[in-house]
Amino acid sequence: MKKTFLLILLLSVGSFAQKRPVDLMISNAKVYTVNAAFKIETAFVVDKGRIVEVSSLSNLQKKFSPKKTIDLGGKAVFPGFYDPHSHFIGFGEMLSQCDLVGAESFEEILERLKEFRIKNPDNEWIIGRGWDQNDWKIKEFPNNEALDAIFPDIPVMLTRIDGHALLANSKALQLAKISPASKVPGGAVEVLDGQLTGILIDNAMGLLKRVMPGETEAQMRKMILEAQKECFKVGLTTVSEAGASQEDIELLMKMHNEGSLKIRDYVMVSVGLRNLDYFTKRGIIKTDRINVRSFKIYGDGALGSRGACLLKPYSDDPGNSGFLLTSKNEMDKFFEQIYKSDYQANTHCIGDSANRLVLDLYGKYLKQKNNRRWRIEHCQVVNPSDVPKFSKFSIIPSVQATHATSDMYWAGKRLGAEREKHAYAFNDLMKQNGVLANGSDFPVEYINPLFSFHAAVARQDAKNWPEGGFQNENAISRKEALKAMTLWSAYANFEEKERGSIEQGKMADFVVLEEDIMTIELSKIRSVKVLQTWVGGERVY
Incomplete structure (x- = not known):
């Protein structure tokens, strides 16, 4: 009897010794991995800021000895949310x-x-x-x-x-x-x-x-930390800074190195000859939190202020077709220099004239399908004849679904019925390359990514109007909308091998919600609360 007890004890000790120690185990959850199979699991383990394995709890318990285990009581877990086009600072x-x-x-x-x-x-x-x-x-x-x-x-x-x-x-x-x-x-x-x-x-x-007093570094730091706190509250783990100066980037890097900046930031450098020369010579800047590898080019203005550049005049302002913020020749020179570098071009285009011009200029350099991942930001009014150019030149549409639901009350007055019919055509754009990045453009729209998720799927405002959705033929599915704010946005940032899904080896960025946005009634999505936000295996909210 004594020998049998010792044998059992030795076997159990040996079994325990073989378990790998890890920092964290998430259990009893509904984990939307957003992997290639879009598989749903129940548990995963994290160590040193990365996902070690995603599986069932029973399987993981055989292999790992976590320092901490969190039972989520069946709550839904998603990859950390991206905002692929925002103004964080x-x-x-x-x-x-x-x-x-x-x-x-x-x-x-x-x-x-x-x-x-x-x-x-x-x-x-x-x-x-x-x-x-x-x-x-x-x-x-x-x-x-x-x-x-x-x-x-x-x-x-x-x-x-x-x-x-x-x-x-x-x-x-x-x-x-x-x-x-x-x-x-x-x-x-x-x-x-x-x-x-x-x-x-x-x-x-x-x-x-140019005559306004600038903020001190202390003021800027405070603003950035306040913005970070608000982002974590709504589940954002990666933002994209759509137009940053060299000074902005230096401060972000300084705060990252000090450890106060925990959010991940994909930085688009505000274009200009000085910035182009400096950053193309310096090359891509990449850490686990800061990724500087793209330029923001300003094509035209906005529809609401009648600055978006249209092929024909505004329906409610017949003498005005909007204007370009950067001339054709300037943009051509910018794109040529960017093409010769490793950087990405991300151009703001809202009107159909601006979209056509930039698509054609992109095509001049890209020529065919490619992996440069140049983007058009907003793509709100694209002439149907120009839509196939997104596929022809592998151009990524980076959109904001809440722009459609904010503009729908008056867009018809600006555009007229025929142009409005082809505006905010996010489903058509997504089909060109099988990818769509969907953000908010905050603070232009509300910061909460669930608002844009809802707008993309329901094509309705916060009051769930209109019934049936605004131009609902261009709505996308919940699965597509989730990818658009996780994996596809990561792809648009060249980060799909690091983030965007809950998979082995990827950074442990994830979000826990009080309700499952993939199954809850559409009308309730905007009211869903974030319970937890994690970045690199650290709980930040």
């Missing part, structure tokens, strides 16, 4: 400004500004963002008369929701020495009856921004 800046999002009238904006001034009496400027005249009863651009009456002595700058137009009071315009005669290529200074209205569109905004 700009979002951080917005958090310190007067929030104008959702204001239903210009009068409401004025009240918000008064309250903001009371709370921030020492600010040199009053800066706000988020107004949208399409939400008001009078849907035309405002002017600065009321601003001047309330704030005659302090400069005020209010950026439109899309970031492509602003309203400034006279004090700010005087500081920038902007006059009715001021002109700038790729922009507009609005003048009415010989007087400035305060509206500056696209490149004209730079006339004002």
Whole structure:
């Protein structure tokens, strides 16, 4: 009897000794791996920030000895969410400004500004963002008369929701020495009856921004950390900085090296000859958190401010077809230099004229199918005859489904029925290469990736309107929508071998939700809460 007991003891000790020690085991979960088979598992183990194995709990318990085990009680687990097109630093800046999002009238904006001034009496400027005249009863651009009456002595700058137009009071315009005669290529200074209205569109905004006081490094750090905290709350583990300066990148790298920056950031360098020369000579910059390997090129403006470049004039502004922010010749030179490097070209194109021009310029260098993964950002209005060019040149459509559901109330007025019918054609675009990157463009749209997931699948707004969805033939499935904010976005960033799915060897970035967005009623998706967010095996929310 004694010998039998010793034998059993030795066998059990030997069995335990063979188990591999790991940091973490996630168990009793519904794990959407988003692997090639789109398999659903129940458990996985993590060690040193990476996924070691994904399988059943019973199988993993035979092989591994975790320091910590978390039983999720059947909750759904997804790969960490991507936002493939966002303005991470700009979002951080917005958090310190007067929030104008959702204001239903210009009068409401004025009240918000008064309250903001009371709370921030020492600010040199009053800066706000988020107004949208399409939400008001009078849907035309405002002017600065009321601003001047309330704030005659302090400069005020209010950026439109899309970031492509602003309203400034006279004090700010005087500081920038902007006059009715001021002109700038790729922009507009609005003048009415010989007087400035305060509206500056696209490149004209730079006339004002150049005289604004910049933030200190301490202020920038605080903004970035606040933005990071908000991203983790909604399950974002990787963002894409759509247009960063060299100084921005240096600060992000510094914070990464210090350990305070935990979110992963795919950085698009804001294009320009100085940045092009510097970064193409330096080469790709890659760490486990920062990936600098693309350039953001600015094709045209936005539809809401009538700056998107169209093949034919706006239906509600017959003398205006929008404009390019960067000339054809400039873009051609940029693409030529980028093509000779290892960098990716990511170009903002909203109107059908801008999309056609950039698709053709891309084709001049790409020539055929390839693995350069050049992207068009937004692709909101693409002429049907141009859609096949995405396939011909392996161009990735990077879209924001919430743009469709935010614009659907007034897009028909801008475009007319025929052009609107072919706008926001995300399903058609996805079919070209079998891939679609779907983000939010925050802070233009809300930061929550589940909003864009819902918009892509239901083609409805937060109130689940319209019934049946807006141009629902271009809706995508839940499976496709999940891939579009995980694996396909990782592919668009050259990161699909590292992230985007819960698979052996990949970084342990994952999200736990209170409800399963793959099975819950569509109308409830936007209300689903994030319970946990993990980056590299570390719980960050």
